Amino acid sequence: MSIHEECGVFGVFSPYTLDISSVVYYGLYALQHRGQESCGIVVNDDGVFTSHKDLGLVGEVFSRNILASLPSGQMAVGHVRYGTTGGTNRNNCQPIEVNHQKGKMAIAHNGNLSNAVKLRNELEMSGAIFHTTSDTETIAYIVTKERLTCGSIEEAVSRAMDVLDGAYSIVLMSPQKLICARDPYGFRPLCYGKTADGMYVAASESTALKAVGAEVIRDVLPGEILVFDRNGVVSRTEHCGKKSKKLCSFEYIYFARPDSVIDxxxxxxxxxxxxxxxxxxxxxxxxxxxxxxxxxxxxxxxxxxxxxxxxxxxxxxxxxxxxxxxxxxxxxxxxxxxxxxxxxxxxxxxxxxxxxxxxxxxxxxxxxxxxxxxxxxxxxxxxxxxxxxxxxxxxxxxxxxxxxxxxxxxxxxxxxxxxxxxxxxxxxxxxxxxxxxxxxxxxxxxxxGCYPTPIPSDTRKDRFEQKLSSKNKRK
Incomplete structure (x- = not known):
């Protein structure tokens, strides 16, 4: 049995087109300690998404040629991963990309849903077909489902938060917006800042903001949704204050870099x-x-x-x-x-x-x-x-x-x-x-043993892999 930590997320919104993949690359380098299993970057160039993801360290996955092959753009999201659910394979690399009726979406997630099995079972019974074994795909399905019936991507994220339990710090990209969201308990860190030339940056730790020349503005509040677009940044707080803050104490003991400031x-x-x-x-x-x-x-x-x-x-x-x-x-x-x-x-x-x-x-x-x-x-x-x-x-x-x-x-x-x-x-x-x-x-x-949320009935790290294996045997 192995013990893993969670992941690191990074997102950029720029009012102008630039070599944005390099910005994410350096941000992920600063977050490498949070995940050394796999990494990925998705670039948004005027609504066209281009991505590269693979197993390995940031410097291994993103060679100079790979970075050069990614286009310039106005937005991008990145991720470094160690899976707490889901196996070590390329399918589980993030950010996860979704094409749906109302457009595209890329999502990177840090944390673990305590009701992931329940949500996944409900989605599968309604016809959803999963391609990964990570909680992130469950979040992506729920956000996409809500997006089909509401007026905006941020409203879809807000509705999704009504049914998600556990830990999630999310950076999500649509064709026009970059969205950050932190669960109402604030289990996992998330902060954002801004560069002198107007580029907004969000990351799991403040050290990643500093690595790309951004000044830290503040931490994302537990339960808060931030929306970045050409009009600036908007904060939605309808989920704030509903739970007592429960940031993971092990962030301070072990996970975070010592030069980071969390909350x-x-x-x-x-x-x-x-x-x-x-x-x-x-x-x-x-x-x-x-x-x-x-x-x-x-x-x-x-x-x-x-x-x-x-x-x-x-x-x-x-x-x-x-x-x-x-x-x-x-x-x-x-x-x-x-x-x-x-x-x-x-x-x-x-x-x-x-x-x-x-x-x-x-x-x-x-x-x-x-x-x-x-x-x-x-x-x-x-x-x-x-x-x-x-x-x-x-x-x-x-x-x-x-x-x-x-x-x-x-x-x-x-x-x-x-x-x-x-x-x-x-x-x-x-x-x-x-x-x-x-x-x-x-x-x-x-x-x-004082858990803030209900304890799931199935706590196996490989619960989804065992479920898939059982299905294959029945076939």
Whole structure:
């Protein structure tokens, strides 16, 4: 079983024609950490859609020749993907394109619908034929269905939001408009900005706006729909304020880049506070504090400051290896850990080390990192984790769907320390998440089991593939 994160979305609306695919390309590069499975760009040149999508990293999928083959245009949407539902195949690459009676549409989605199975079954019973196994196609079908009976694409999106449950941050493009929408809970981040020459840009994280020279205007509100066209930007708020805000707390712990600001909270600052909190709750006498690159580094700095223990670089990351937390397959994860990190022996040999990391899922990766430091001569290793223990599945975009695979569900803290080879282990207390993030508007269901929405009956990651397989066998 593999654990994936969600995706990254990016959209551009320009009042003039330009090499817009290059803008999206650089935006997706800044969001590459959110998805390394596949990526895609759809360009809109005066209502004519041209696209390229494939499996692989942004730099692999979009060579110089591919980018040159995409036309100039006034609008474009892009996507980087790690699937929480749907398999790893080219059919599931986004953005998804739709041709319908009232025109064309391209949609990119970040998140996971908690009522996806129910909606998909209803659509199939009404005659819909699905070509992918992702939630995004379900959203596209519902928006298209509503578009056939209402006056505008933004009204269709609003009506679709009446029936969608769970997490979705959407960037959608019609022939004339670019639309952004964030679910009423605000599970997943979405923001927008503007360049000096009048180009509007929307993205999952603020760092992607800065990468293309746009100034951040603000985050999209939970439940808000933004419509960009030649008249400017219009905000629709009929879905705002209906739910309590529940931004995924793991965005601050792990997913987002540290230079991003999400809903007004700098990610680096949140991680730094996590380290300070860890030092308060789990003090220890040690010689050096080191962090696991990349998301453990900020928390390690916070731990060092609060504890007074010197900080040092103890682990070097091979920058050309993807994030093991979101690698497809356990065997792949094991192989990558072997080449992803190396220890700086002079900083750990003979020392008592505080090792700070962002999370423990199965314990496999943590055990190998601890062994790496042992082999480098570390005398004692005290592992500190800047998140609470994973105890429950996630239904909103983080592919944690089976408690039997979560080490904290089967073992005590001291047992986990023994299993991974650490002298001691300390987690961030769940009740300290509010202090870490800086406000109470977050979801912590994977830690405490308090789900904001009804729990789906079928939570298997591969539920749609198994359904398709069963249908094929009956044939």
């Amino acid at each position: 007004g909270i700098p990610v680096h600052a949140a991680r730094f506070r996590a380290g300070e909190i860890l030092a308060k709750h789990h003090p220890i006498e040690a010689d050096v504090v080191i962090g696991v690159p990349d998301s453990g580094l900020d928390a390690a700095l916070g731990y060092s400051k609060a504890s007074g223990i010197p900080y040092a670089i103890g682990l070097i990351k091979n920058k050309y290896i993807g994030r093991t937390f979101i690698s497809p397959g356990q065997s792949s994860r094991l192989d990558q850990v072997k080449i992803k990190l190396s220890a700086i022996e002079e900083n750990v040999r003979g020392k008592r080390v505080v090792l700070v990391d962002d999370s423990i899922v199965r314990g496999t990766t943590s055990g190998r990192i601890v062994k790496l430091l042992r082999d480098a001569g570390a005398e004692e290793i005290y592992l500190r984790i800047s998140s609470p223990p994973f105890l429950h599945p996630c239904y909103y975009g983080t592919d944690i769907d089976s408690e039997e695979h979560l080490i904290a569900c089967r073992h005590s803290v001291s047992e986990i320390a023994d299993i991974i080879g650490a002298n001691a282990l300390g987690y961030l207390p769940t009740e300290e998440l509010k202090a870490m993030i800086g406000n109470g508007g977050y979801c912590s269901a994977c830690f405490d």
